[in-house]
Every structure is written in structure tokens, then in C-alpha cells.
Amino acid sequence: MHLVDLFQWLNESAVSVWLREGEWQFPIIETIHILGLGLSVGTILWVDLRLIGFVTTRHRVSEIVGPLEPWAMTGFAVMFVSGLLLFLAEPMKCFTTLSFQLKAIMLVLAGLNVWYFHTKVYPSVAEWDDAAVAPWRAKMVGVVSMFLWFGIIIAGRWTAYL
Amino acid sequence: MRLLAILPYAFFEWCENTALGTWLQQAMWGFAIIETIHIMALAVLLGTMIVVDLRLLGVGLKKLPTQELSGLLAPWFWTSLAIMIVSGACLFTGEAIKLGKSAPFAYKMLFLLTALVIHLTIHRRAIASGLDGLVLSKTAAWLSIACWLGIALAGRAIAFL
Numbered sequence: 001m002h003l004v005d006l007f008q009w010l011n012e013s014a015v016s017v018w019l020r021e022g023e024w025q026f027p028i029i030e031t032i033h034i035l036g037l038g039l040s041v042g043t044i045l046w047v048d049l050r051l052i053g054f055v056t057t058r059h060r061v062s063e064i065v066g067p068l069e070p071w072a073m074t075g076f077a078v079m080f081v082s083g084l085l086l087f088l089a090e091p092m093k094c095f096t097t098l099s100f101q102l103k104a105i106m107l108v109l110a111g112l113n114v115w116y117f118h119t120k121v122y123p124s125v126a127e128w129d130d131a132a133v134a135p136w137r138a139k140m141v142g143v144v145s146m147f148l149w150f151g152i153i154i155a156g157r158w159t160a161y162l
Numbered sequence: 163m164r165l166l167a168i169l170p171y172a173f174f175e176w177c178e179n180t181a182l183g184t185w186l187q188q189a190m191w192g193f194a195i196i197e198t199i200h201i202m203a204l205a206v207l208l209g210t211m212i213v214v215d216l217r218l219l220g221v222g223l224k225k226l227p228t229q230e231l232s233g234l235l236a237p238w239f240w241t242s243l244a245i246m247i248v249s250g251a252c253l254f255t256g257e258a259i260k261l262g263k264s265a266p267f268a269y270k271m272l273f274l275l276t277a278l279v280i281h282l283t284i285h286r287r288a289i290a291s292g293l294d295g296l297v298l299s300k301t302a303a304w305l306s307i308a309c310w311l312g313i314a315l316a317g318r319a320i321a322f323l
Contacts, residue, residue, distance in 0.1 A: 030318070031318050034314065038205070038209065042205060042213070055234060063225050063226075064223065067221075153202060161190075
């Protein structure tokens with residue numbers, strides 16, 4: 001069985017049809033997905049900017065990352081669940097649309113970036129917590145994160161056009 | 163409720179006939195690019211709002227005094243707001259008449275106006291008082307959240323209604 005068959009099967013499933021053809025399901029889930037942006041990207045933004053050194057540099061990195069990460073994680077959980085439902089509503093369209101493929105790839109990369117940060121970079125934070133300028137790896141994580149999340153937002157919007 | 167009830171039809175017609183409006187109506191990608199800018203600025207704007215409002219509610223970046231936090235984020239707030247207003251105005255010229263007839267759009271503008279008034283009055287006082295968790299801070303935070311939610315919901319509803 002090819003991947004396309006799986007997506008076709010998903011597309012014809014009762015759940016998919018219900019999500020796609022109902023009057024209120026898709027609009028409400030899509031609205032939650034868009035509003036979730038504020039909580040997810042809206043909070044991780046400040047973590048990234050602190051790592052890069054653009055904001056709150058007089059405060060310790062851990063004092064920015066620590067309090068904000070739970071909120072960012074909550075926001076991303078909302079995005080993930082609502083995103084999954086939106087995907088289930090139109091699996092074939094997502095599968096065949098370039099912008100969604102790019103979005104999916106960027107999401108995976110964003111996840112890897114977070115994993116990298118927490119395993120290879122953040123553990124040593126005590127050494128550079130007070131620094132206004134973080135080590136280059138931390139800065140890189142911040143830059144990559146911002147590029148990816150804004151890329152994901154752009155790709156997400158273009159999925160609606162294509 | 164619609165803007166056409168308040169402003170003359172000629173205004174919306176004029177907007178659509180501007181060079182920018184005409185260009186946006188003809189080149190779909192032009193509209194998409196400006197809308198993308200609008201959405202990116204929105205993410206930053208919501209980001210400044212959520213962090214300050216969470217702080218007023220006594221959660222999030224608790225170690226930073228409200229006034230200091232608000233001051234640090236202020237440039238980001240005003241810049242992203244400016245970008246949203248400029249990009250929003252551009253998008254408006256692309257479909258002014260349709261937006262003039264749209265109830266959700268009228269509500270979006272009303273929520274935006276309310277948000278700005280709240281932000282410059284109650285919200286500012288709550289931040290200056292520096293004592294989070296008080297009634298004023300919590301009220302200001304929830305009002306702010308409600309307004310920006312209203313703007314986003316109404317904005318989204320434009321396409322559906």
C-alpha cells in the first residue's frame with residue numbers, strides 16, 4: 001500500500017467527512033488554531049529573543065525560559081490537537097499541497113530544534129545565565145526557532161490559498 | 163451593524179479605486195503577501211499582549227515588575243501594532259465595499275477601538291500600580307484578552323459571513 005492510499009482512506013473516513021462538511025466544526029477548530037498562535041508563538045517568541053539577546057537582557061535566561069515554557073507548551077498542545085483535527089478534515093489536500101508539506105517539514109525541524117536546545121544547550125545554562133549575550137549555540141537555537149515558527153505561520157496561511 | 167451605515171458609499175468606492183486597491187484586486191499574490199505580513203505582526207502583537215496580561219494576572223514572568231516588563235515590550239507592541247494598521251489599511255483598499263457591508267468587520271473595528279482605549283487607560287493604570295493580582299490588574303488583563311480575542315474572532319468571521 002502506498003502512502004497516497006493511506007491519505008485517500010483517511011480522506012473518506014467518517015471522521016474526516018464529518019469534520020470537513022459540517023457547518024461549524026471546521027470554522028471553530030480553525031479559529032482555535034489561529035488563536036492558539038498567541039499563546040504558543042506569542043510566548044516562545046520572548047524565549048527566542050532572549051536567547052538571541054534582543055530583549056530582557058538584564059534578566060537571567062532561566063528567569064525568562066523557565067516561567068514561559070509551560071505556557072508555550074500549553075499553546076503548542078492546543079496547536080497540535082487543533083492542527084491534527086484540521087489535517088484530518090482534509091488529508092488529501094494537505095498531502096498534495098506544497099505549502100503544507102513544507103509546513104510539516106518545518107514542524108519536524110522545530111521539534112528537533114527544541115530537543116537539541118534541551119539536551120545540548122540548556123543544561124549548561126548556569127554558566128551563561130547572567131550573560132546578555134548567550135553562547136552561539138543558544139543564539140542559533142533562538143534564530144532557527146524564530147525562522148521556523150514564522151515560516152510555519154506563512155506556510156499555514158498559504159495552504160489556504162493553494 | 164456595518165460601516166456603510168456610518169460612512170458614505172463613495173468613501174469605500176474611492177478606496178477600491180486607488181492604485182493600491184486596484185493592484186490588490188488584480189494580483190492575488192499581492193494580497194497574500196500583505197496578509198502574511200499582517201499575520202506575522204499579529205503573532206508578535208499577541209505575544210506582547212499575552213505576556214503582559216499573564217503578568218497582570220500574576221502568572222508567567224512573575225519576577226519582572228509589571229512596569230519594567232511592559233516597558234521592555236512596549237517597542238514591540240507599538241511597532242507590530244503600526245505594521246498591523248498599515249497592512250490592514252492596505253488590505254482594506256482591496257475589498258473596501260465588501261468590508262463596508264460586513265458586520266464582522268464592523269465588530270472587528272469596534273473591538274480594535276475598544277482595545278486601544280482600554281490599553282491606554284485601565285491597562286496602563288494597572289501596569290503602573292505595579293501590584294499584580296489586584297482587582298484592577300485582573301480586570302484590565304481580562305478586558306484586554308477579551309478585546310483581542312474579539313478582534314481575532316471577528317476578523318476570522320469576515321470570511322465566513
